[in-house]
Amino acid sequence: FSFLQERLRYILVSLLLLHGTDSFYVPGVAPINFHRNDPVEIKAVKLTSSRTQLPYEYYSLPFCQPTKITYKAENLGEVLRGDRIVNTPFQVSMNVEKKCEVLCNFPNKPVTLTVEQSKLIAERIREDYYVHLIADNLPVATRLEFYSNREEEEKKKEKDVQFEHGYRLGFMDGNKFYLHNHLSFILYYHREDVEENQEPTYRVVRFEVVPQSIKLEDLKADEKSMCTLPEATGSAPQEIDPSKENQLLFTYSVHWEESDIKWASRWDTYLTMSDVQIHWFSIINSVVVVFFLSGILSMIIIRTLRKDIANYNKEDDIEDTMEESGWKLVHGDVFRPPQYPMILSSLLGSGIQLFCMILIVIFVAMLGMLSPSSRGALMTTACFLFMFMGVFGGFFAGRLYRTLKGHRWKKGAFCTATLYPGVVFGICFVLNCFIWGKHSSGAVPFPTMVALLCMWFGISLPLVYLGYYFGFRKQPYDNPVRTNQIPRQIPEQRWYMNKFVGILMAGILPFGAMFIELFFIFSAIWENQFYYLFGFLFLVFIILVVSCSQISIVMVYFQLCAEDYRWWWRTFLVSGGSAFYVLIYAIFYFVNKLDIVEFIPSLLYFGYTALMVLSFWLLTGTIGFYAAYMFVRKIYAAVKID
DSSP states (O other), rough: HHHHHHHHHHHHHHHHHHHHGGGGGTTTTTOOOTTTTBOOOEEEEEOOOOTTTOOGGGGGGGOOOOOOOOOOOOOOHHHTTOOOOEEEEOOTTTTTOOOEEESSSSSSSSSEEEEHHHHHHHHHHHHOEEEEEEEEEEEEEEEEEESSEEEEEHHOOOEEEEESSSSEEEEEEEEEEEEEEEEEEEEEEEEEEOOSSSSEEEEEEEEEEEEEEOOGSSEEEEETSEEEEEOOOTTOOOOOTTSEEEEEEEEEEEEEEOOOGGGTTHHHHHHTSSSSSSOHHHHHHHHHHHHHHHHHHHHHHHHHHHHHHHHTTOHHHHHHHHHOOOOGGGTTTTOOOOSSSHHHHHHHHHHHHHHHHHHHHHHHHHHHOOTTTOOOOOOOHHHHHHHHTTTHHHHHHHHHHHHTTTOHHHHHHHHHHHHHHHHHHHHHHHHHHOOOOOTTTTOOHHHHHHHHHHHHIIIHHHHHHHHHHHHSSSSSOOOOSOOOOOOOOOOOOOGGGGHHHHHHHHHHHHHHHHHHHHHHHHHHHSSSSOOEEEEEEHHHHHHHHHHHHHHHHHHHHHHHHHHOOOOOHHHHHHHHHHHHHHHHHHHHHHHHTOOOOOOHHHHHHHEEEEEEHHHHHHHHHHHHHHHHHHHHHHHHHHHHOO
């Protein structure tokens, strides 16, 4: 029980540390101070839908356009995410109210949508698209108020408030489509402390929108672009009929409110958005279970091993009477190089590359350096880190290849630098062709693709070669026993020593440790949520490393006890068993949580899931392999062999 208390205390401390990261400014993201009447620019990011998974840029629909359209220069992460940040014609000034204003420049002349445009808007409404805008780098959110399942008396007093990203493009009623053509912006500002004689300065701390659909006849507009909104009860919504031309007005209003929220914690609203109560208990539960199981496994293995080593190292006279059995028997074959040593070392090199990248990214994100306010920073950092970690990948792959009696180091280095990245690039390129066909902004532009190829062959490949060269020149790993000339015959194995049974057994513990976190990561990727629990992700990552290592050691011990010395490939495959469960979970998530029905969105989902599963298999397989290799070297160094 005291152990449980300790764990809870540790988790609470890490949470407090995590929460503390909100209160300092992230490097490179400085607050902007506004005076009254200063323009606050509203920009559009993209249109998204969790049903199609295809983002589109804002002006792919016939919205009102400014006189000059300018796109913001974007980083690599933003391009890969499909963000296309662009200016809009909304005129918003700090702390200046607007009752109702027509957006396009011709107030008395409504916008006419052609049949094609009407069809397109109706299609996007049917596909459940959301529009994402930003003001002072804050994304727009729609407030949702509802009563929770509390007691009746409390219901009257209190509503639960949640926010969803962006606002819905429109809604359907029966077979009719309605467009949200009036936006009521509600912006919150925080008044900064200034000296007495200075003009007060303000900072934007929240950006909400209330979208409305109002029929053209109910919006009374005059020559000055002003309009009057109808009474809430008497107005009819603006229908979009896809079979004919439609006339409508795009209008907006601006309302400012003072807020106590400080600039440093203005993202808190967005980060507590998801409609899922975060199951702290579940995460603590998985921590406790994994550590408990780890303790039991370690004790069993250590006790059994001590007994084995003591028996093997006893006097010779006992050995004469007792027939040898168990793992000592295969000492002459246990370090026999496996088949395809080049491919094995290449995959392990990529695994090391992934491991270093993920560890650094999660750690830096946990310190608050990659907050959601710096868009695309996480993806950009991950891409560059993967390139630069090629040195470590190459070094470990080269040293292992030398240990496995490999000679063609140049070919091995090329294989390490191109095998896993080549598969990733190939799958992404095929998926990208489908996204291009849909004219989505999620398609990676050709120049970006060329830039990525240049990074791969200009940065990653030379670094892998460099690491491989030094790894191959270094002394190979010191194996404690010599390998026999003639391979030993392997006895017939029991059914439970089968590879697939091993994969199923080994995958349960690591997957159990992380599947709660997996739910949040999937929600962030597929349902446009923000993911920010990097403190917990770091904790889960450590648990994953511990559980993979232990499971791998147990599996290799059983295998050697069964006198099967072909453990190199098998350990790598079996340790990555949790990737199989991730695949099963991804299919479950697709069926139960997402309502994707079309072919291309389904293809995208399973294409990217295949990449995730492959990467996860490489990562967990590498962790397990190195743990097992260290274990095997340790136990054979501990017994006396004639």
